[in-house]
Amino acid sequence: MMKIDKIQGFTLLELIIAMALSALVMSVLAIGMNTVLKDWERSNQHLEVSLEASLTALQIERALEGAFPHLYFDQDDNKNYLFFEGKENELAWVSTVSPGRTGGLTAWSLKADKKTGVELRIAPAFANDPSSRLEKADPLQLFENHKVSFEYFYFDERFPKDAQWFEKWSAKELQGLPDAVRIRLESPQIEQAFEIIGAVKASEHLSMRRTKP
Secondary structure (H helix, E strand, C coil): CCCCCCCCCCCHHHHHHHHHHHHHHHHHHHHHHHHHHHHHHHHHHHHHHHHHHHHHHHHHHHHHHCECCCEEEECCCCEEEECEEECCCEEEEEECCCCCCCCCCEEEEEEEECCCEEEEEEEECCCCCCHHHHHHCCCEEECCCCEEEEEEEECCCCCHHHCEEECCEEHHHHCCCCCEEEEEEECCCCCCCEEEEEECHHHHHCCCCCCCC
16 A cells, blocks of 8 residues: 655744744845945945045145236225235135136135135136125135135245245235145044145246245
8 A cells, every 4th residue: 555645834833933034134134235325325425525625626726826916006005016815714816717717817715714614705806906806706615614724835046944834925015926825624524634735836936026924
């Protein structure tokens, strides 16, 4: 007589345990995928911010390199003055570089703010003092949450040992432009400070007339 083996299936308890394990595995995978997606999104946002900041820094560097010895007439003093006013927390100058690549000279203004980072203002530079037009221009906030400071480099070939960085520079008093400008950016999120250094090319033509700060 032929003997037939009984076909054994899964018990209800085994099915419940298998389903619970599958749900646990899927949950772990979902959490892991969510973490990866968040990290990727955060890295992507950081990359976009870094790229935007780098492009902005490059534009400012070019504008500093194109600093122009803009001469204007002061009616109150009845004298001609050069426009370039730099302090530890703000800077205003005229450049041959403009963001929109328009013709003519452009006045630039950078002002440090502890809350917003850097306030940028841009206005056309005509024959007179562009200060009032810069004040009326709409501000653009850059480098949010950064501590910002400005320094100005002076170098005279006749006195190379006197080369150094200064906290302020007034072309109105010194009758010339600095050799370079350094903008130092510090962020609480990044250990190493970031610097923008623009070598002022026009200073080469004014070095014989400048006085030391």
